[in-house]
Amino acid sequence: MRILFWSEQFWPQLGGVQMIAYHLLRELSRRGHEVRVISRRDHPGLPRRQTAFGIPVLRLDHHERVAEGDLNSIACAAGQLHGEVQDFRPDLFHIFSIGSNLLFRERVPALKSLPLVMTFHGELRSEFPPGSLLHGAVDAARGVSTCSRAVLSSLTSRFPQHAPKLRSIQNGIPIPGAPPDSPHASSTLLFVGRLAPEKGADLAIAAMPVLAAADPDLRLVLAGDGSERDRLQGQARRIGVGDRVRFLGWQPPARIQELLSSAAMLLMPSRTEGLGIAAIEAAARCRPVIASRAGGIPEVVLDGVTGLLVEPENPRALANAVMGLLDDPALAARMGQAAFDHVRHRFSIQRCADAYEHFYRAAL
Secondary structure (H helix, E strand, C coil), X not given: CEEEEECCCCCCCCCHHHHHHHHHHHHHHHCCCEEEEEEECCCCCCCCEEEECCXXXXXXXXXXXXXXXXXXXXXXXXXXXXXXXXXXXCCEEEECCCCCHHHHHHHCHHHHCCCEEEEECCCCCCCCCCCCHHHHHHHHCCEEEECCHHHHHHHHHXXXXXXXXXXXXXXXXXCCCCCCCCCCCCCXXXXXXXXXXXXXXHHHHXXXXXXXXXXXXXXXXXXXXXXXXXXXXXXXXXXXXXXHEEEEECCCHHHHHHHHHHCCEEEECCCCCCCCHHHHHHHHCCCCEEEECCCCHHHHCCECCCEEEECCCCHHHHHHHHHHHHCCHHHHHHHHHHHHHHHHHHCEHHHHHHHHHHHHHHHC
């Protein structure tokens, strides 16, 4: 198949959605499918055209200009897209992350004529009235996938008339064939993700005074960056744990794997979460996860089996769960092994790519 794949951001900008796209497209390409990626060019250092792991990428300088209503720039980007479709002649158009691609699908006849599939990575939190670009795309799509059953349930409640073409395709990543070392004695608690309110890093920091009183050696390491970093650093200083909380900023994937291997466990106190790619990555390293019971997280973290779930907005419950695992290393090791077995069976990139191949063929 020839797949025109639009992700608003793409490699080397690697957040959760971008990592899923990276792994999925590499696997689809390995299976012989032809893929071209459309993305946006968020800063001048990104080339407009690039071949990433054998896949051509076109980045458009349109994002801010669309928001500003610059019609000339929109028309220029639309012309580029028309030429790309004419050159590639894709079998279908996959909107993998939603944004300005909805506008361009309406404005570029060559795009609008393609069979359309869409993927949602989180719940819709804004109102989209009938007649909106989003409603028009969902109406036209031959298939709509979600990253988790939780998001599927939310989307079905928004679009009950389209329930027959909605389905869940859980994200996948490469999983080692054999489990790595079991969790070892470590005083590091790890948080991986954007420093944004929905990810709940403030809740992990708020749990640290209780944890520090129980174990003076404990440290919290945050791997990620975002708009909340200054506020979170101020919070850590204000509650007296500034010396126990380390902010690493954005880290490349290989470094994340190293951090997971050296941590006792992963904390994921998210307020909302489509699925939780960091929890899958931690499980693939045999690390238990302590997370909030939010969104699709319970599909990855099986409470009491592969980790522990607590109610959102509850730092004390988070601290108690952490102390429970630290006090029982044998239980933590069993959970880590169970987590590995679970994600190897349910969240491998091979299983994910199989599902997308079926999804595409059904749409065609």
